Amino acid sequence: MTLRVYNTLTRKKETFETLEPGVVRMYVCGPTVYDDAHIGHGMSAVVFDTIRRYLEYKGYKVRHVMNFTDVDDKIINRARETGQDPFKLAAHYIDRFQEHMRDLNILVPTVMPRVSNTIEEILDMVQTLIDKGYAYESEGDVYFRVRKDEDYGKLSRRKIEHAVSSARERFGDELKEDEADFALWKAQKAPDEPAWSSPWGLGRPGWHIECSAMARRYLGETIDIHGGGNDLVFPHHENEIAQSESCNGAPLARYWLHNGMLQLRGEKMSKSLGNMVTIEEFLAEHEADVFRLLILSSHYRKPLAYDDEVVEQAKRGLDRLHSALRPAGGDLVEGQAVETLAQACATARERFEQAMDDDFNTAAALGHLYDLVKAINTARDAGVGGEPFRQAQQTLVELCHVLGLRMEREEAAGISDAAPFVQLLVDVRQELRAIKQWALADLIRDRLSELGVVLEDSREGTTWRWR
RNA sequence: GGCGACGUAGCCAAGUUGGUUAAGGCAGGGGUCUGCAAAACCCCGAUCGCGGGUUCGAGUCCCGCCGUCGCCUCCA
Numbered sequence: 390m391t392l393r394v395y396n397t398l399t400r401k402k403e404t405f406e407t408l409e410p411g412v413v414r415m416y417v418c419g420p421t422v423y424d425d426a427h428i429g430h431g432m433s434a435v436v437f438d439t440i441r442r443y444l445e446y447k448g449y450k451v452r453h454v455m456n457f458t459d460v461d462d463k464i465i466n467r468a469r470e471t472g473q474d475p476f477k478l479a480a481h482y483i484d485r486f487q488e489h490m491r492d493l494n495i496l497v498p499t500v501m502p503r504v505s506n507t508i509e510e511i512l513d514m515v516q517t518l519i520d521k522g523y524a525y526e527s528e529g530d531v532y533f534r535v536r537k538d539e540d541y542g543k544l545s546r547r548k549i550e551h552a553v554s555s556a557r558e559r560f561g562d563e564l565k566e567d568e569a570d571f572a573l574w575k576a577q578k579a580p581d582e583p584a585w586s587s588p589w590g591l592g593r594p595g596w597h598i599e600c601s602a603m604a605r606r607y608l609g610e611t612i613d614i615h616g617g618g619n620d621l622v623f624p625h626h627e628n629e630i631a632q633s634e635s636c637n638g639a640p641l642a643r644y645w646l647h648n649g650m651l652q653l654r655g656e657k658m659s660k661s662l663g664n665m666v667t668i669e670e671f672l673a674e675h676e677a678d679v680f681r682l683l684i685l686s687s688h689y690r691k692p693l694a695y696d697d698e699v700v701e702q703a704k705r706g707l708d709r710l711h712s713a714l715r716p717a718g719g720d721l722v723e724g725q726a727v728e729t730l731a732q733a734c735a736t737a738r739e740r741f742e743q744a745m746d747d748d749f750n751t752a753a754a755l756g757h758l759y760d761l762v763k764a765i766n767t768a769r770d771a772g773v774g775g776e777p778f779r780q781a782q783q784t785l786v787e788l789c790h791v792l793g794l795r796m797e798r799e800e801a802a803g804i805s806d807a808a809p810f811v812q813l814l815v816d817v818r819q820e821l822r823a824i825k826q827w828a829l830a831d832l833i834r835d836r837l838s839e840l841g842v843v844l845e846d847s848r849e850g851t852t853w854r855w856r
Numbered sequence: 857g858g859c860g861a862c863g864u865a866g867c868c869a870a871g872u873u874g875g876u877u878a879a880g881g882c883a884g885g886g887g888u889c890u891g892c893a894a895a896a897c898c899c900c901g902a903u904c905g906c907g908g909g910u911u912c913g914a915g916u917c918c919c920g921c922c923g924u925c926g927c928c929u930c931c932a
Contacts, residue, residue: 400860420932433932463930547859547928596930618932619861625931649861650926659931686881687869691862692925702868702882709881712896744870753870756880766896770889827891834893845895852895 392447394614395690395748397622397645398544402748407613408643413444413451414608416642418600418617418625419501421458422482423467426489427665428680428695429618429651429658435681436648436689437616438495439793443745446791454607455498456600457483459505460583460593468581475583476505489668493677494793502603504594508585510602511594514636515573515587523635527564529576529590535569538631544645545623571628573598597628604641605633615642619649619690620657649692658695666695678794679703682710685751685792710758711798713765713785718849719772726771733764734784741788751792761785811842815851818844 392405407413417437420430441451459479468475483503490497504511515531518524524533535541535549542548549569572595577584584591594602604612610633617626626645633641650657653664671680683703687693721727737757744753765781789796814833821830834844841856 418932421930426932430932436932461930545859545927616932620927620931623859623927648932650932652925657926657931682881683868691869694868694925698882699868705883706868706881715895750870752868752881753879756870759880763897770897822891825891831892838894843894846890846893847895 392746393748394644394646396643397619397647398642403644405644407449408611411449413449413614414612415441415444415451415614415616416454416456416600416604416608416612417498417615418621419455419457420486421461421463422479422486423461423464424482425667425669426486427658427667428671429665430486431489431493431668431671431680432651432684432693433618433648434490434495435493435684435793437646438493439685439689439751440614440616440646440749441496442791442793443749451499452608453496453498454500454502454603456603457486457501457503458596458599459483459503460599461504461596465582475581479503479505489672492672493668493680494795496793500607502607504599505583507599507602507606508594510606511574511598512585512587514598514602514605514632517636518573518632521635523632524573525566526589529592530564530572531574531589531595532565532570533573533628533632533635534566535571535631536567538635541631542627544630545627547623547627571595571597571624573632597625598632600625601629601633601636601641604629605637610637610639610641612642614644614646616646616648619647622647648689652692652694653696657692675700675704676707676798678707678796678798681792681794682707682755685755687752689749689751706755707794707798710762710785710789710794710796713762714782714796715769715852717774717778718769718847720774721772722775722777726768726773727777730764730768730773730777730781733761734781737761737764738784738788741791745791754788754792758785758788761788811837811853815844815853819851822846 393402394405395402415437417433420426441453444451457479459476464475464479467473468478471478487501515524518533519526519531522534523537524531574587574589574592575595576589577591577593582593584593604615615626615629630641652658653666656664658665679700680703683695683699684693686699686703686706693699737760740757740760741754744750744757747753761781762785765778765785768778768781786796814837818830818833821833837844837853838856842853843856844851844853
């Protein structure tokens with residue numbers, strides 16, 4: 390089966406073919422580290438982690454690079470405000486970010502470069518751009534000559550008149566040949582600003598050049614996938630294309646993938662708007678799988694409205710997935726019910742792959758997993774057990790893992806310190822039920838329920854779990 | 857103002873290169889099972905923002921309108 394992906398550059402779904410057979414070179418823009426990451430960053434990380442996991446499921450070897458922007462005006466400003474060293478500040482938030490990624494079950498990227506470790510490559514590219522006439526020095530700054538790049542604007546479909554550079558570069562308007570030009574290198578303005586020596590004096594890289602340099606250094610001149618949030622399309626990715634392609638004379642990326650924004654109360658969640666929920670805050674209340682399911686329940690390119698209700702729905706949906714992992718009741722290993730289950734497994738896997746092959750349609754893929762859940766539960770009711778039942782559960786877990794869901798809840802209940810005491814109460818209640826002391830038995834069940842322990846009676850006995 | 861996306865049952869959401877009964881989940885109602893309950897299983901809901909048009913046939917294409925959101929400021 391062939392994978393098709395939506396390419397922002399062409400605004401179409403295209404057949405996915407890698408430059409080198411079997412290998413995917415993927416670069417995803419990481420965070421500027423001056424504050425704690427919020428769940429919008431988490432969404433982007435989950436989206437591209439899921440894409441990576443599926444590519445690996447399909448047999449590709451994925452070389453995944455995610456950068457940390459650790460040299461930036463925001464970091465400098467925050468460091469000034471708090472009286473810290475900007476590098477220490479950045480290092481602190483890099484550590485925090487990596488912790489959060491681990492908590493969210495994000496696979497560790499192959500390389501996680503930092504701007505401060507990529508200066509040489511950046512200087513090399515800036516110099517090449519100057520040599521080729523695409524850039525010019527102006528009082529220690531270096532600017533990219535946008536009008537020299539004939540296809541500038543092709544990613545964001547913007548005309549240069551509308552593409553006047555952002556405030557981040559506008560600081561040097563009077564030094565530019567054209568107001569649309571953007572900075573590749575910024576001269577040091579104050580002694581507390583991080584700076585490196587360069588042919589143009591002390592200074593630091595502009596915002597966009599880092600990604601161009603890192604992508605080239607770790608993945609080569611042309612990569613397969615370049616990803617990030619759709620708020621990066623302009624100016625960030627547009628400028629990356631301008632720099633890299635002018636410098637290297639080769640396309641920067643074959644496929645541009647962008648995730649939609651997470652919204653809170655009708656607005657994009659962002660640090661500057663102040664309407665954010667940090668990853669830490671979310672995980673203090675919910676398990677990581679709830680977050681995954683929440684993100685994966687809609688398509689990655691669409692905006693996602695975040696509120697308490699969708700979180701609750703994701704939680705319930707996860708409960709449902711888990712319902713299929715409860716133990717078998719019977720031991721039937723052949724017959725119609727067994728065959729039906731095996732068929733359901735094959736169908737689920739096939740449809741799961743079809744959905745994921747269609748631009749990573751995780752919502753549809755999940756729908757097919759729920760169908761498998763139903764088939765497994767039906768089989769359990771019909772008495773199916775043993776190897777056939779175990780295999781069906783294994784298929785479900787395997788496909789959940791492709792989506793990055795851990796599905797480890799059951800084990801967590803068993804290792805609780807309270808487990809022996811709960812079991813004791815369950816045993817006592819079982820004795821009461823044997824002598825038909827219903828009132829007392831129900832009282833124990835109700836009180837345990839209030840404490841978050843759910844009892845379920847069946848022919849084989851009573852099982853319990855945390856709610 | 858410029859560019860772009862979206863609008864499917866109470867909620868989330870798939871489906872949009874036009875064509876059998878519009879996936880799936882959550883919530884709700886009914887039922888089976890159960891001492892009762894829970895869980896599981898079965899059954900029940902939408903004609904697809906509004907108005908036109910193209911077509912034998914449109915949620916799926918075109919035009920207009922309304923609404924929501926994103927980018928054009930730092931941003932995943």
